[in-house]
Amino acid sequence: MATAQIYPSMLAADFGRIAEAAHAVEGRADWLHVDVMDYHFVPNLAFSPDTVTALRATTPTPLDCHLMIADPDRWAADYAERGAANVTIHAEAVDDLPRTTASIRAAGARTGLAVKPNTPVERYLDDLHRFDLLLLMTIEPGFGGQTFMTEVLPKIAAARRLLDDRGLDLWLQIDGGVNERTIEAAAAAGVDVFVAGTAVFGASDPGEAVEKLRAQALR
Numbered sequence: 001m002a003t004a005q006i007y008p009s010m011l012a013a014d015f016g017r018i019a020e021a022a023h024a025v026e027g028r029a030d031w032l033h034v035d036v037m038d039y040h041f042v043p044n045l046a047f048s049p050d051t052v053t054a055l056r057a058t059t060p061t062p063l064d065c066h067l068m069i070a071d072p073d074r075w076a077a078d079y080a081e082r083g084a085a086n087v088t089i090h091a092e093a094v095d096d097l098p099r100t101t102a103s104i105r106a107a108g109a110r111t112g113l114a115v116k117p118n119t120p121v122e123r124y125l126d127d128l129h130r131f132d133l134l135l136l137m138t139i140e141p142g143f144g145g146q147t148f149m150t151e152v153l154p155k156i157a158a159a160r161r162l163l164d165d166r167g168l169d170l171w172l173q174i175d176g177g178v179n180e181r182t183i184e185a186a187a188a189a190g191v192d193v194f195v196a197g198t199a200v201f202g203a204s205d206p207g208e209a210v211e212k213l214r215a216q217a218l219r
């Protein structure tokens with residue numbers, strides 16, 4: 001049965017007031033989503049390990065780090081050591097999946113597997129048991145404010161069935177274009193965890209926006 005966790009994406013926050021943004025959703029957001037980009041895996045640059053350390057010290061809300069970087073094998077464990085509660089790596093970028101997931105877990109974090117819209121989940125069937133979360137991108141990764149790709153909905157529903165049929169206890173997360181208009185269909189397809197950037201931090205009251213999104217997802 002799907003729940004509805006809402007993770008505001010800090011990429012959509014005002015970078016001059018990052019702590020204020022974190023506080024604005026405290027007690028409303030389940031976790032905070034922190035995008036990490038390296039100009040290689042995606043054509044954008046975002047949050048460093050030091051930013052994760054700073055956010056960790058700023059808010060009690062757990063941090064969900066989404067690594068859109070070319071060499072997650074090398075850097076993933078550092079984000080766990082900095083206090084991320086979950087570290088998600090991209091399937092398209094990881095070389096040694098067993099070793100990297102083990103290093104994240106050894107550092108005390110949960111771990112997630114992300115796939116871009118055109119990457120099939122089936123390719124990683126034998127490795128899913130190593131993860132706590134499966135992230136299906138609903139945009140091409142790299143930038144906030146893009147349009148939700150409705151064509152990913154059948155993939156979401158299929159992944160939900162796959163996890164249930166195999167008794168795999170992973171949270172099913174989506175990221176990209178989640179807002180009050182798109183969240184219902186995604187919830188119906190079986191998503192547990194919704195990342196939302198623009199829809200939360202573009203709102204006049206981010207905390208209230210989180211509650212509204214959750215209510216829409218649970219309808």
Ligand code: DX5
Pocket residue numbers: 009010011012033035066139140141142143144145146175176177178195196197198199
């Ligand atoms: C983009 C990031 C997303 C982004 C989502 O690659 O992974 O987390 O912040 O932004 P919205 O919700 O605006 O689509």
Ligand code: ZN
Pocket residue numbers: 009033034035066175195
């Ligand atoms: Zn993200």
